[in-house]
Amino acid sequence: MVNGARICYYKRIKFIYCGVNMKNVCIFVFSGTGMTQYVVDKIAQQFEMLDVKVDQYPIEKTQIQQVPFNTYDLLGIAYPVHAFNAPKIVINFAKQLPADVPSNVFLISTAGENNPVNYSSSKLLIKTLREKNYHVFYDKQLYMPSNFAVQYDESTTAAYLATATAKAPQIAQEITLEAFDRREGNVLSKCMHLIGRAEWFGCIFIGKLFYADHNCNHCGLCAKSCPNQNIISGAQLHFKWHCGLCMRCLYICPQHAIQVHQPFAFIKLGEWYKNEELAVSRNTKV
């Protein structure tokens, strides 16, 4: 504890001392429906206020070879919790990171429920990064409205957004100081983290149950914004076998035309959140 406090103290001095030299931070973000992006934007605003320069890279659009890793002091990865894990697209991205630029990494995740069962969600991601010589010093989970199966009412939604926003200044400061903060999941969360990986296979089949109803006007927005290029738009929408179950197509469709066949119809929320700050198109940078 004393040592921890001392390290923190030195880091604080280093930070004040380095204040004249701007820190450069890069954040790789995956956000299915904009909740994670919402949180990252709030934290990024706070970084700027601390004189930290932030570059954000959407994971699904980033060519790793084009990222100037050597110009960054810190790397971040932000993701939504999917079945007690980081989504597969995030793990695959981490596997491609170069192994010759060891760096300190911070993780930001959003989950639809403040429940300790989610606490091990970063385990596989941290292992993948460790194999690449990256050191994860920070792993913060925030709670945002759920985009899957269970919809919160507007007052709960507003409360979640307010809490996440209020935490952003402290998170930005802790990351800038490179303060160590990693949570340890309990046995149940570790088991769920393992079992949850079945979702990677399950979502391929659930994705085949997606279809467009008569309201589809073939605008092609769903196909354009799918992070897995799983949708072919034409006279009829065709869903391929690469769905990541991120839910983006369901909620970004202006006609609300994309549905899910039974027995999985329940995963789509009856109505997307009315809260304007959660507009999927605004927060997913499509």
Ligand SMILES: Cc1cc2nc3c(=O)[nH]c(=O)nc-3n(C[C@H](O)[C@H](O)[C@H](O)COP(=O)(O)O)c2cc1C
């Ligand atoms: C397929 C899927 C699985 C999910 N699994 C969990 C989960 O295990 N625990 C949880 O708390 N929330 C879970 N959620 C809810 C999301 O983590 C939460 O709403 C998140 O903030 C969505 O972020 P995004 O909009 O950036 O994708 C899940 C959502 C989806 C789509």
